[in-house]
Amino acid sequence: MAKKPVKKAEKGIVLTEAQQRARRSRSVAIAVALGAFVLLFYIVTLVKGPGMLNRPL
Amino acid sequence: MARTQSMTAPLASSLEPSVASPSDYLALLKPRVMSLVVFTALVGLVIAPGHVHPVIGFTALLCIAVGAGASGALNMWYDADVDALMSRTAKRPIPAGVIAPSEALAFGAVLAAFSVMTMMLLVNWLAAGLLAFTIVFYAAIYTMWLKRATPLNIVIGGAAGAFPPMIGWAAVTHSIGLEPIFLFLIIFFWTPPHFWALSLGRASDYARAGIPMLPVVSGAKETKKQIVIYSIVLLPVSMLPWIGGFTSALYGAVALFGGAAMIAFAIKLNGAKKKSDAELAAKHLFAYSVLYLTVLFAVILIDHSLGWAFGRIAW
Numbered sequence: 001m002a003k004k005p006v007k008k009a010e011k012g013i014v015l016t017e018a019q020q021r022a023r024r025s026r027s028v029a030i031a032v033a034l035g036a037f038v039l040l041f042y043i044v045t046l047v048k049g050p051g052m053l054n055r056p057l
Numbered sequence: 058m059a060r061t062q063s064m065t066a067p068l069a070s071s072l073e074p075s076v077a078s079p080s081d082y083l084a085l086l087k088p089r090v091m092s093l094v095v096f097t098a099l100v101g102l103v104i105a106p107g108h109v110h111p112v113i114g115f116t117a118l119l120c121i122a123v124g125a126g127a128s129g130a131l132n133m134w135y136d137a138d139v140d141a142l143m144s145r146t147a148k149r150p151i152p153a154g155v156i157a158p159s160e161a162l163a164f165g166a167v168l169a170a171f172s173v174m175t176m177m178l179l180v181n182w183l184a185a186g187l188l189a190f191t192i193v194f195y196a197a198i199y200t201m202w203l204k205r206a207t208p209l210n211i212v213i214g215g216a217a218g219a220f221p222p223m224i225g226w227a228a229v230t231h232s233i234g235l236e237p238i239f240l241f242l243i244i245f246f247w248t249p250p251h252f253w254a255l256s257l258g259r260a261s262d263y264a265r266a267g268i269p270m271l272p273v274v275s276g277a278k279e280t281k282k283q284i285v286i287y288s289i290v291l292l293p294v295s296m297l298p299w300i301g302g303f304t305s306a307l308y309g310a311v312a313l314f315g316g317a318a319m320i321a322f323a324i325k326l327n328g329a330k331k332k333s334d335a336e337l338a339a340k341h342l343f344a345y346s347v348l349y350l351t352v353l354f355a356v357i358l359i360d361h362s363l364g365w366a367f368g369r370i371a372w
Contacts (some may be wrong), residue, residue: 019074029079040116044179047112056222 075160081150085133085161086126086168093350094125094221100354101222101237104303104361107228117180117228121221123174124188128217131196132164134158136204139266145259165196177230184228192218205267208274211256216241216249232275239297243353246291250284250323251346256282257326257339277335281327284342288323292316295353304360311356315349320347 015023098121102114103345111118112172133140133151141152150156156164169192177185199214222240227233253271256263257280260272272280295316299309354355 013074015074018076022078023074025078026075026082029082037175040119040175041179043112044116047110048158048179 066220073157077150077154078158080236081155082164084150085130085156085164087127087129087132090129090218091122091125091333093347094218095122096351097133097240097354098221098358100280101225101227101240102228103358104236105226105234107229109229113180114228117176117184117225120176120180120184120188121224122173123168124176124192125221127165127169127172128192128195130161130168131192132200134161134165135196135200137161139205139268142266143259143262144325145262163278169196180228181231183231183233184224187220187227191224194220200219205269208271210268210270211252212249215245218248219244236303239294239301239303240354240357242294242297243291245348246287246294247350249347250287250291250319251343251350253280253284253344254326254346258336281323281335285320285323285327288316288320292320298357304357308353308356308360312353313320315353319346319349 067094076145095118098101100117102109102117122130133149135148137149137151137158138347140146140149146152151158151161169189173185173189173192176188182295195214197218199210203210203214219241222244223233223237226237256270257277260270260277263270271283275283276291296309298304299306299312319342322338326335326338326342
């Protein structure tokens with residue numbers, strides 16, 4: 001049986017160390033912001049109780 | 058006016074891996090402007106009659122802060138071309154090539170949408186509507202239209218910075234009262250002399266960027282005259298909360314003497330003959346104007362927390 005030709009993996013974009021560091025710090029910041037956003041909704045839900053979606057004009 | 062095409066530094070491409078850090082994105086939010094916005098909103102929120110849970114109050118202030126930051130990011134996105142031509146703004150993240158314009162636009166748009174949506178879901182519809190209007194007013198009406206169209210840009214555009222106390226008030230009361238309108242008017246009439254004092258020393262920058270600021274269009278002499286006129290108008294306007302019986306005599310005295318000092322700084326600037334004297338006087342006026350507004354609003358807070366004002370012991 002003939003062997004299938006193995007495709008050489010493409011290298012793609014290789015990040016420099018500075019780019020990797022910056023990406024990591026941005027990822028951490030996004031995670032913290034999302035966590036804070038979820039926590040905010042959680043706390044407000046506790047504070048408002050069932051009237052959470054009752055928003056008078 | 059057509060957008061300037063020439064750039065002094067190449068913009069970052071959204072296709073290139075970014076080296077922008079969270080602090081660069083924070084810079085897009087104009088944190089110094091944001092701090093004054095949050096403070097004035099806090100005053101509007103605290104003096105409002107009625108009760109608001111501290112968590113809801115904090116949420117309202119957070120939404121106002123993020124909304125103000127979003128406006129700043131959208132402003133920097135649209136103004137990247139002129140920012141690159143001015144020494145004061147050339148180091149901002151977009152003209153410096155750190156953040157791509159499309160990234161700043163997405164960042165600003167997402168923050169604007171989330172701040173308004175959160176205000177709507179967790180606080181109330183009126184506060185959310187006012188916040189949305191403020192963001193649109195600053196980002197679209199001021200930044201995209203007025204700034205490049207008329208020397209009155211900062212007069213009309215200043216309304217955007219005057220809304221936060223009204224939003225803070227609306228977050229508590231679900232309405233708009235006379236008191237936040239007075240606070241709105243104080244910031245509205247304070248903005249032109251404050252900003253013109255800054256722009257006087259940067260007229261050549263604005264001219265190079267093609268921005269029709271008053272010192273560029275009408276010259277330094279006319280700008281100084283207008284600063285004096287607005288400072289004079291600001292004095293009685295700043296007294297309105299006291300005249301209306303919403304604050305104590307302490308506020309009335311601070312507004313009177315603080316406003317008189319503002320006029321004195323403006324007159325000193327108007328009378329400065331030598332260029333170096335005028336530059337120094339403009340710097341003094343700018344620094345004083347920030348202190349003046351901060352103290353004015355701080356006294357309203359003190360008045361309220363001591364129970365001296367807002368319907369209790371007035372005059």
